[in-house]
Amino acid sequence: MICETTLLHQATILESRLPDEVLRKFIRIWAQPFGFPLLARLDPDGAFRGEFEDYMDVTGTRTDYVPPEAHHRIGLIERHNATLRSIAEKVIDQQAVNGPEQMELAIAQTVFAKNAGTWSTGRPPFIAAFGRIPRHGGLDLLSDNHALTVGGTQHHMHQLADVLRSEAQQHLAAMRIDSSFRRALLRKTKPDPSLQI
Secondary structure, eight states: OBOTTTOOBOOOOOSOOOHHHHHHHHIIIIIHHHOOOSEEEEOSOGGGSTHHHHHHHHTTOEEEEOOTTOHHHHHHHHHHHHHHHHHHHHHHHHHTOOSHHHHHHHHHHHHHHHHHSOOTTSSOHHHHHHSSOOOOTTSOTTTOTTGGGSOOTTSHHHHHHHHHHHHHHHHHHHHHHHHHHHHHHHHOOOOOGGGOO
16 A cells, blocks of 8 residues: 555555455554545455445545556556565565564565655655654664663564664665666767767
């Protein structure tokens, strides 16, 4: 899920594609923290029909089902999902993530890294949505006076979360550099043979 205005992105793992499961996850990761949107632009997938569609109607959220051939209308989430998927795959492969708990942690840290990164808009989605990037413990011990008082940073899962977040931020930075370099090469003009000596 992504907000078209702030580009705040959320993702989760679904146990099934049943509408009640999709609705439960949507409420947990989007509606509870941010509220219900005015408009939900959706794939015409069966997972977004039935109970999901009825609940959106009850909450006053207008649903716009985009046909498969209209990529220009839903391309924003497709591009951002491709970026998120690419980062998550690299993190999962490099850190040998296994099991549902570690997978949820990897997805959460990948989404955090993506929302904390600066995109073409010039500001991270967290800053656009909340005015600041949420604090996370363990990485900034020198400048954060309260980093050590959070507790639990010695626990394996907290360490793994920090490693996964760092790995995701590293891959995101590498993707940004590759993208900038590719755009610079495409802008490069062909040399004029009359100017060569």
